[in-house]
Each structure stands twice: as C-alpha cells, then as structure tokens.
C-alpha cells in the first residue's frame with residue numbers, strides 16, 4: 160500500500176461537484192470530487208461515494224441524483240456541502256426542479272440529472288454508475304478544480320495514520 164495517499168488525491172485531476180439526492184420529502188447534498196464520465200451512449204457518469212454518507216441512503220432509496228458543477232467562485236459551497244453534521248444543510252442555497260426528484264443547485268455552472276444504474280464496491284467507497292437523463296448549463300464560468308480546495312476534505316491528514 161502506498162504511504163502518501165494525499166499525493167494520489169491531489170495529483171489526479173478532478174473537478175468539484177455537489178451531488179444532490181432526495182427521497183420522498185427528504186433532501187440532501189454532498190461535495191464530491193471523484194466524478195467522471197464513463198459512457199457516451201447512453202451518456203453515463205460514475206462517482207465514488209462513502210456508504211456512510213446520509214446522501215448514500217437517499218440515493219439508494221430513490222435511485223436518482225443530480226450532479227451539479229461548481230465554479231471558481233464556489234469554494235464556500237464546496238465547504239458547506241463537504242461538511243458533516245451541518246444542520247438544515249439545504250436551506251442556505253437556492254434550488255430548482257429538474258427531471259428527477261433530486262433538486263438542482265441554481266448557482267451551479269451546469270447540472271446532470273441522473274438515474275442510478277448500479278453500484279459496485281471499491282474499498283471503503285461505493286462506485287455509483289448513473290445514466291444521465293437530462294442536462295443543462297445554468298451559469299457561465301470556469302470549473303472549480305479539486306486541488307484548489309486544499310485540505311478542505313481532510314485528505315492530507317490521512318497520511319498521518
């Protein structure tokens with residue numbers, strides 16, 4: 160096993176996203192960097208999610224989510240949805256309806272409405288493979304990059320174990 164896991168995290172290039180989920184009247188969202196396109200036809204996105212996240216429970220229950228793309232001005236949004244134990248996590252930002260039960264973040268650069276195809280195990284995470292059923296650009300700007308978030312996710316601390 161490699162010693163320096165933060166090297167892995169920061170040298171592999173990622174964007175930064177807020178993945179929103181819902182089930183019935185419950186809504187939630189979490190910041191994610193481990194996101195990528197995995198198919199053209201049908202269009203598919205995969206992301207890696209810690210199964211202990213509250214968002215994972217809602218994703219499993221409804222089978223739907225929205226991947227919202229963050230921009231350069233969205234560090235505070237990344238921090239907000241990347242923190243656990245935030246009370247009333249969804250009330251601070253504006254949301255709109257898309258084609259799934261999951262809400263769309265109105266400030267995002269673009270969004271992808273997704274139906275969960277399947278999940279598969281990946282160490283301490285699950286890979287969620289999703290079909291994109293709708294997408295749109297909402298605002299102009301450059302995407303936020305994962306390395307610009309510094310140690311916001313605490314990944315540097317993992318080396319100290």
Ligand SMILES: Cc1cc2nc3c(=O)[nH]c(=O)nc-3n(C[C@H](O)[C@H](O)[C@H](O)COP(=O)(O)O)c2cc1C
Pocket residue numbers: 175187188189190191192193194207208209211212213214215237238240241242243244305308311312
């Ligand atoms: C920049 C950044 C990137 C993150 N990337 C991921 C990721 O790809 N997958 C994941 O499961 N958690 C990721 N996280 C952690 C979750 O966003 C965080 O644990 C969140 O509090 C989970 O929310 P929930 O428990 O309300 O669902 C990231 C956090 C930050 C700050």
